[in-house]
Amino acid sequence: MIEVLTYITEHAVQWGAVVLLMLGLYIVMTRGNLIKKVIGLNIFQTAVFLLYISIGYVLDGAAPIVLEGAERYSNPLPHVLILTAIVVSVATTSLALALIVRIQEAYGSIEEDEILEHGET
Amino acid sequence: MERLHVIVLVILLIALAVTLIRLRSLLAIAILTGVYSLIMAVVYTLLDAVDVAFTEAVVGAGITLTLMLAAISLTTRSETKPGKRTKQRAVGAVTALAAGMALIYATTDMPGLGDADAPVHLHVAPYYIEVGPIETGVPNIVTAILASYRGFDTLGEVAVIFTAGISVMALLWRWGKDDR
């Protein structure tokens, strides 16, 4: 019983990240509204970030800033990668939103179905 | 204890994500993504990633939210009620479930959360932690790696931000049509 509980506490965050990733993927695939698609992509991204940060975590470790008396530090390498990824994600999000604004002006709608109909006629 | 706090917060994040799927009002969705980012920042803090938490808080809850609101005010406030889309929903659900099952199967091989002997902590990380602050004279190891050991990476990233800024201005700015 204790073993099962330990196993769950050790892996629950990874499962949580996977569930968030599934929800993000579902939003991107099923919603027709383009802004909602961008939000789904953001959720997808944060799920990956969460997985990476949880890999870098060390139990009873300190944050990776040199500290008197600290024995163990969390792994700083995933932090660096995700720091970069977060800033790139805001750049891509802003570009996506700018494109959406242009699509609204060209087609009068940001719903996928209506844009497709507009293209056929 | 920290691990339990993180698990509770991750459950909260999942609940928020499910709400985001069901909501129609884009304004409410944008504001909830701000809340989502703040909770995510708390999770990062609990997992000892202070630099990442700081970035997520300022970027996710600050800038992304502002840009979302700006884009919503330029387009539309709510999602129109979609048609049945049964086929699309089924395909989406099946794909997401398949990807999720494969990933959960993969996590069974992963070391547990906070395991100090996991392979990822035994390769280059000890070198960065021991030698990094001495070689660079910077106590914050994350800054030392970001700016010095991974300088090329960061240069490319600044170039990405530069490109995104230029592209947004090229797409949206109406040059010469006003008295700026």
Add this chain to the structure above:
Amino acid sequence: MSEHLIVRVVSKMLIPFILLFALYVQMHGDYGPGGGFQAGVIFATAFIIYAIVFGVKRAIRVMPLTVLTAMVSLGLVLYAMVGFVSLAAGGTFLDYGALDSHDPVHGQHLGIIIIELGVGITVAGVLTAIFFTFAERWQK
């Protein structure tokens, strides 16, 4: 939004402190959490608040577009120049140890401070410019 007295006064009071905090985060990034990205974002936030409260026309008078576009490129150029200077000083590209011929650790620290400054300038410029672009479109 400038017709609301409370919003106007509070934002005017807050903006200097936001800018100061951004500079603190920029310069203190070596010793605590923070650095160029976070500082740049906070710096941009101050101008975004100003644009939201007083309108983008007045904000552009405070932060002219020429300055903004110069900032966007200046940070990236500053970063790349550090690489070329270290190349000229006998090291490899972006090897800051070569910046100071006597003490490589000092050179490393100097290089990190300059490139963080470059990152901060570019991020602040880009985010302010993006918001101004969206807001300018909305005004008409």
